[in-house]
Amino acid sequence: MKKTVQLVLSAFLLLTPFLASASGEEEYNPKDFALHHIADANEWHIVGGIVVPLPVIAYHKEDGFTVFMSNKLPEAHHAPEHAAAEGEEHHAAEAMHAEEHSDEQHEAIHTDEHATADSHHTEAGYKGYVMSHGRVARADGDSFLDLSITKNVAAMLLNALLLVIIFVSVAKAYSRRPGQAPKGLQSLMEPLIIFVRDEVVKPNLGDNTQRFLPYMLTLFFFIWFANLLGLIPFISNPNITGNITVTMALALLTFILTNINGTKDYWMHILWPPGVPFGVKVILVPIEILGIFIKPFALMIRLFANITAGHIIILSLVGLVFIFGKAGESLGGGLGGAAVAVPFTIFMSFLEFLVAFLQAFIFVMLSSLFIALALEKHEHHHVEGAAHH
Amino acid sequence: MLVIIDALDLVKPDPGLFIWTVLIFLVVLFILWKFAFGPIANALSDREKGIQASLDEAKKAREAMEAMKADNERILNEAREERAKMLREAKEAKDQIVAEAREKANQEYNRIVEDAQKQIDNQRMAAMIDIKNQVGQMVLEVSEKVLRRELSDKQAQEAFTRQLVDDIKVH
Numbered sequence: 001m002k003k004t005v006q007l008v009l010s011a012f013l014l015l016t017p018f019l020a021s022a023s024g025e026e027e028y029n030p031k032d033f034a035l036h037h038i039a040d041a042n043e044w045h046i047v048g049g050i051v052v053p054l055p056v057i058a059y060h061k062e063d064g065f066t067v068f069m070s071n072k073l074p075e076a077h078h079a080p081e082h083a084a085a086e087g088e089e090h091h092a093a094e095a096m097h098a099e100e101h102s103d104e105q106h107e108a109i110h111t112d113e114h115a116t117a118d119s120h121h122t123e124a125g126y127k128g129y130v131m132s133h134g135r136v137a138r139a140d141g142d143s144f145l146d147l148s149i150t151k152n153v154a155a156m157l158l159n160a161l162l163l164v165i166i167f168v169s170v171a172k173a174y175s176r177r178p179g180q181a182p183k184g185l186q187s188l189m190e191p192l193i194i195f196v197r198d199e200v201v202k203p204n205l206g207d208n209t210q211r212f213l214p215y216m217l218t219l220f221f222f223i224w225f226a227n228l229l230g231l232i233p234f235i236s237n238p239n240i241t242g243n244i245t246v247t248m249a250l251a252l253l254t255f256i257l258t259n260i261n262g263t264k265d266y267w268m269h270i271l272w273p274p275g276v277p278f279g280v281k282v283i284l285v286p287i288e289i290l291g292i293f294i295k296p297f298a299l300m301i302r303l304f305a306n307i308t309a310g311h312i313i314i315l316s317l318v319g320l321v322f323i324f325g326k327a328g329e330s331l332g333g334g335l336g337g338a339a340v341a342v343p344f345t346i347f348m349s350f351l352e353f354l355v356a357f358l359q360a361f362i363f364v365m366l367s368s369l370f371i372a373l374a375l376e377k378h379e380h381h382h383v384e385g386a387a388h389h
Numbered sequence: 390m391l392v393i394i395d396a397l398d399l400v401k402p403d404p405g406l407f408i409w410t411v412l413i414f415l416v417v418l419f420i421l422w423k424f425a426f427g428p429i430a431n432a433l434s435d436r437e438k439g440i441q442a443s444l445d446e447a448k449k450a451r452e453a454m455e456a457m458k459a460d461n462e463r464i465l466n467e468a469r470e471e472r473a474k475m476l477r478e479a480k481e482a483k484d485q486i487v488a489e490a491r492e493k494a495n496q497e498y499n500r501i502v503e504d505a506q507k508q509i510d511n512q513r514m515a516a517m518i519d520i521k522n523q524v525g526q527m528v529l530e531v532s533e534k535v536l537r538r539e540l541s542d543k544q545a546q547e548a549f550t551r552q553l554v555d556d557i558k559v560h
Contacts, residue, residue: 038399040406057405146405153409160417167425174432179439193429210434214426218418245403249410308399 028322034315038239038308041134041151042070047234054154056136058129059145066127070148074125076132076139152246155238159226167221196220200365204372212371215257219250220364227307227356231349237314241359242307247300254367255296262374295370299363306359310352317341317348527557 044052053071060066125139138144149157166185173186182190201216202209226240240246268274270288273281320341325334531553535546 035399040403146403147408148405149409150406152406153413156410156413160413163417164420164425167421167429171425171428171432174429178432179436190433193426194433197430197433210430213430214422215418217426217430218414218421221421222414222417243403243406244400245406246410248402249407250414253411253414304400 028319028326030316030319030323033319033322034312036134037237037315038242038311039134040239040243040245042073042131042136042146042148043134044151044154044238045236047236054151055149056129057147057149058136059147060128060138060142061144063128066129068127070131070136072126073129073131073136076125076130076137151236151238152240152243155229155235155240156226156246159222159229159240162225163218163221192221193217196364200361201368204365204368205375206372208372208375212257212368216364216368219254219367220360223250223303223363224357224360227360228353230307230311231352231356237311239307239311241303242311244300244304247304250303250363251296251300254299254370255293257367258295258370258374259292261371263377265377266374295366299366303359303363306355310348310355314345314348314352317344531557 042054042056044054046052051071053069056066056068056070056073058066128139129136130139131137135150136146136148166189170186170189173183177183181187196217197209197213200220201213205212223241226246229235230237230239230242270292271285273284273288276284318341321334321337324337324340325331531550534553535550
């Protein structure tokens with residue numbers, strides 16, 4: 001009974017950040033709602049509509065580096081790159097933000113912005129920057145390099161901090177009590193470390209396990225912890241590993257590690273496959289070369305798609321509350337929506353809990369497999385080659 | 390149309406985030422390699438080696454103990470055999486000694502009997518000789534007495550002889 005109460009309670013807490021952001025009078029748009037929460041942002045909306053401002057670091061080829069907090073940014077009246085037809089929608093989105101921003105100062109800026117907004121296109125923003133859909137944009141629509149600590153970067157820093165604190169303390173436990181049975185946090189992490197080593201890395205890398213183990217362990221726990229952070233509703237489900245840029249960066253590291261460790265056999269296998277007729281080589285070599293890039297590309301897409309899909313499903317289920325409740329107009333409808341959404345959201349959260357582990361596992365499994373393939377020495381090819389001579 | 394644009398936004402790489410991701414990951418990798426996973430991996434392999442070593446040692450000790458046990462068993466068996474053998478030998482020795490003693494006793498007995506026989510014979514011989522001597526003496530004495538008396542009467546002579554003979558007491 002106590003467990004059931006806890007579950008229901010946590011499910012309602014799961015909804016709170018969305019309740020705050022979607023309770024405006026304007027028409028509820030589930031697509032915008034979901035995409036807004038999945039996308040990276042220059043501010044961090046946490047529980048209860050509290051917005052944590054994040055540092056903006058922008059580089060523009062004329063203005064140079066500009067650093068300021070994101071709550072100084074005025075809301076863009078028109079997103080520079082969007083057509084006028086979307087004006088109404090942006091207005092809705094803007095109103096939504098206005099609801100969220102309880103910060104008085106921000107409110108003041110916001111109204112200021114409204115005052116100056118009448119003279120379209122001339123808006124200067126803060127130091128030439130404005131906030132558009134949660135992201136920093138140039139007021140003049142110019143392109144610039146956004147090196148800001150965005151929501152994802154901040155979540156990743158949190159992730160990194162957690163990893164360092166947990167694993168350094170675990171490592172200390174090993175040096176403090178050498179050769180003894182694990183204890184506490186150490187015994188929680190040890191089976192996972194051994195799992196990654198013995199079930200994921202060793203079957204692929206064999207004798208090279210020790211060389212790549214720290215990389216693989218870091219990769220595994222980085223992805224897994226990031227996936228798990230994305231499941232915490234109180235910090236607005238930071239979608240770290242559901243961001244294609246993050247998965248691209250991680251896949252790229254595996255790509256680099258694979259190819260700098262490639263043996264002569266590996267490259268020969270790709271560029272001039274032994275024991276294959278010339279006609280087949282012509283077809284095979286481009287495919288093999290393409291394969292070098294397809295492998296990490298698949299890594300990137302797999303993690304991104306799995307985590308994003310999970311987030312979209314949960315957000316869609318939560319969105320049911322507002323669809324049924326007509327965005328707060330109908331309390332009964334909202335409760336009905338919640339009755340449907342809550343059990344499904346609980347179910348999906350558990351599923352995502354599994355997926356979080358599974359995707360980290362698969363990413364590391366395939367990374368070690370790709371590196372192992374690059375390290376492999378094909379001895380039988382030498383024999384074949386000798387027979388040809 | 391809108392959905393497609395927004396979805397494209399979703400898969401649009403963000404250079405800033407890319408740089409941050411690589412930077413954060415590499416820093417985490419460096420720190421964890423140096424201070425966490427490197428030492429942990431070493432500690433784990435050390436401990437596993439330690440466990441393997443103690444298992445091997447235990448196995449060796451067990452084997453040694455088994456060998457010792459077998460050795461003990463062998464020694465015990467040997468001792469048992471030895472004991473049996475010793476008992477057997479002792480019994481044999483005893484039998485032999487008894488037999489020898491018996492034989493010796495027999496021999497001794499025979500010798501003693503023989504000796505006794507010889508002594509008896511000797512004594513008898515001596516006695517016979519003595520008797521013979523005494524009889525001869527007596528005969529001589531009787532004859533002397535007879536001869537000394539001038540016998541007139543035949544009858545008296547005979548009575549007298551008879552009386553003499555009666556006087557002779559053979560002891």
